[in-house]
Amino acid sequence: MGNFNLDFSSDSELSSVPPSPTLAARSSPEPAERYPTPSSQEGAEPAEGSARQARPKRRRNPLPKERTTQYLDLSKSLYEQNDEHNLLVQTLRHQKDIVVIAGAGISTAAGIPDFRSTDGLFKSLQKKHNLKASGKLLFDAAVYQDDALTAPFHEMVRSLSEEVANIKPTAFHQMLARLGIESRLKRLYTQNIDGIETSMGPLATEIPLNVKGSWPITIQLHGSIEKMVCQKCRYLDNFKPDMFKQADPPACTECTDNDNARQIVGQRSHGIGRMRPRIVLYNEHNPDEEAITSVMNADIKSRPRVLIVAGTSLKIPGVRRLVKSLCTMIRSRKDGVTMFINNEPPSGKEFDSCFDLIIKGSCDEVAHQVNLKSWESKDTTPCVYESSPEPIPRNFNSTDISVVVTPKKRPRADTGLATPSSHDEKPTKKPATKATNIKIENPASNGRSIQDIIKKEKAAAHKPTSKFITKPAPNPRPKKAATTAASKKRGTPAAPVNKIASFGRVTKTSQAAGKLSTKADGKPMQPVPAGASRNNGPLPKTEQPEKADKLNPESLPQPVASS
Known part of the structure; x- marks a missing residue:
């Protein structure tokens, strides 16, 4: 057995007698960690266990933040576009792992024309050499198959080489070189054949490219x-x-x-x-195609943070695929930024959701606003810039200033007829104008009102009617009831004329026979069948001969024989 050093003194916990369960319940309650309910006493501090349980859990947002596209126009006031200008400057001053895809637009400030603009090489070469088609033929592989195209091609290449020998790098080229010195430029893919980029030490390249690793900063695509x-x-x-x-x-x-x-x-x-x-001409194989593909795949897998597409119209299919692949990967990052710099926006709906910032203007103006150190400076320490840079003022010409005159608002004129208000609401009174003072009569308001017609019909319903009932004529126009001579003598008013729709055929004889009719033997009038002879017959004898003698027989209606 091993030696165990046990202390049985009175201070030891093992030597003390365990208390009874009733005394333990009264004297020493259980710790508060077992009771998650809050204390009944006011102002009591919560225990550690309850405090840990009360801490809210952090919720993770599984959905990425929606990316939108902002626009920055360098020809307008930059103070009104502060957010977009701040995004441009802060990105190029502080971000790392930057990939740049450049086109001919970054060399136009040096005097080298681009290809597809109105003053580009395609237009100028066509006029200079009297080509039937565009000057694009001189950049096609067919120049070595036709002697008529080989001579202009050699002249174009020779003159371009002589121009480049006397050209200095532009401000945008110098900004890229400074990014290379600060080790923040990861890769530069250039479509230019002038070689201005590679003439600068920080942007040097290798010809030909190595297929396996150790690639230079500048990759010449053409x-x-x-x-x-x-x-x-x-x-x-x-x-x-x-x-x-x-x-x-x-x-x-x-x-x-x-x-x-x-x-x-x-x-x-x-x-x-x-x-x-x-x-590399059109319709021919690129000798560095395999190495360029390896570089592109490696850059996409490395997940760069910033993509800048400058001075290109994105017409080459291989460049378009590279831009879309990099934009998709960089925008999936939380801190990724994609920019497009050119005088014209990118063409095609496939680029609608590719860029965070689209800048309209020259590439040199972008370098002027970023304002990095000179690339020839030997100081390699990172520069401390302002947190919120202000736009650098530009020298505007008189042609840049435009005066905007806002036209005066004309007073609104109420024309046409006012529509009646719904229910019994009173229309609001409008101030009198020249248009409202003109009274225009409504042709539908001529004639009697509906209220007068209703009152006359109610009054006529309570008065006794004449013995003779008049039948209305088929004429749709309302006519006043003619008072007979008998009604004049007796002083009784004539019966009102009621409009009744006739459904039968109306003839001249039926109109004459239907002017006045009476009831015979108290029987109602029956319609005459079609084709039957129509005869009104003699008038019935009256029961009061005394009153009948007083009537003038000439005023009574005479029977008319039907034809």
Whole structure:
């Protein structure tokens, strides 16, 4: 057995006698943690267990926040677009892992025209070389199949190379170089062939690209005129404009040396290749296609934070797919931002939900508002910028100022007839105007009112009617009842004329016979069947001959024989 050091002193808990259950219940209540109900005493502090239970649980929002698109117009007042301007400046000053997809629009400020604008290369080359179609033919792979297109193509490439040699980088190029120095620019995909980006140290590239890893910052999607390549042996050399003054492509120097060496040894010739600018034309294979695909897939998997699409109209299918893929991935992040910078908005409904901010204006104006350090500065420490930057004022010309004159509001004129109000509501009185003072008569208001007609019918119903009942004529117009001579002598009023709809055929004889009719033997009048002879017959004899003698027989209606 092991040695156990047990202390049986009076202070030990083991030596004390356990209390009885009744005393334990009275003297020492159970701890408050077992009773989750609140204390009955006012002002009592809750126990630790109840306090933990009372803490509200944090609710997680499973649905992502809805993304909207904001618009920033650099030609308008930036003080009225403070939120959009702040998003632009703060993103380019502080965010990391930035991917830029650039087009020809970032080089227009340097004097190099773009392709598809009204003053672009497609229009200018068509006029210069009298081409039947657009100048796009000079950027097609068919230029080496037609001698009439090879000479203009060599002239265009040679003049472009000479212009680029004397051009300085624009403000947007310098901003990209500064982002590269600060290690915040992850990748630059450029569609330009001028090579201005790669002439700057922080944006240097590699030609050709390596398929497996260690890629440079700048990826040239369409090559550049800085290099020329042999179509046969793939020999790469710096571009020399003097070799492209003629229509025929120059011979490859590497192939020439190898062919001369083989002839000296006595081997057969393998042929001599032709040199061409290392730019990707329409309808031809890109030599760096496999490496560019590897770079794109790697950048999408790395989940960058910011995407900036600048100076491009997004007409190339491969660039469109890359933009949509990056926008979908970046907008899924909480801190991701996507921007589009160009003088015209992106075309196509597929880009409606791709960008958080669409900026209308030049790329150099964006760099002017961001106002980063110079890329030539040796200071690599991150700059501390203002938390809420103010827009930098621009020098406006007199043509930028426009005066807006608001037209005066004309007084409202009430024209037409006022509609009657519903129920018995009294219409509100309007101030008298020239239009309301003009009284326009309503043709439907001519004639007697409905109230007068109702009163006359009620009064006629209580008075005794004449012995003779008049039958109304089929004429729809109302006529006054003619008073007979007998009624004049007797002083009795004539019966009122009631309108009764006639359903039978109306003739002239029926109109004459139906003017006055009487009741015979107290029987009601019966309709005459169709085709039967119509005869009113003699008048019945009156029961009071004395009163009948007083009547004038000429005033009584005479029987009319029906035809």
